[in-house]
Amino acid sequence: MRGKIHDNSSSLSNLKPLVKRLTEIKKQAEAIGLFTDDRELLECTCGLIEDIAFDGRLFTCRKNDHAFKDTGLRFIKVNENIFCCPECKTKLKVELL
Numbered sequence: 001m002r003g004k005i006h007d008n009s010s011s012l013s014n015l016k017p018l019v020k021r022l023t024e025i026k027k028q029a030e031a032i033g034l035f036t037d038d039r040e041l042l043e044c045t046c047g048l049i050e051d052i053a054f055d056g057r058l059f060t061c062r063k064n065d066h067a068f069k070d071t072g073l074r075f076i077k078v079n080e081n082i083f084c085c086p087e088c089k090t091k092l093k094v095e096l097l
């Protein structure tokens with residue numbers, strides 16, 4: 001009878017294609033404008049805020065707009081945790097989740 005051998009290296013290599021696939025899916029989701037939930041939503045001092053639509057798309061609206069109408073503007077990614085407001089050009093630091 002064979003004993004159970006814990007071979008961590010082989011189970012890790014089994015996961016590799018899966019992790020690679022997940023990374024690709026995440027990239028595709030970002031490319032079509034879906035929010036991938038890896039950072040906080042942005043809120044600028046000028047009143048432009050980010051929100052997520054029912055279909056998962058990220059959009060921006062005015063903080064005082066109770067209809068949450070999409071302004072069509074998008075915060076510009078400067079680097080991993082800095083975004084630039086498309087309206088007033090304020091640089092916003094975002095907390096990565």
Ligand SMILES: [Zn+2]
Pocket residue numbers: 044045046047048085086087088089090
């Ligand atoms: Zn702004």
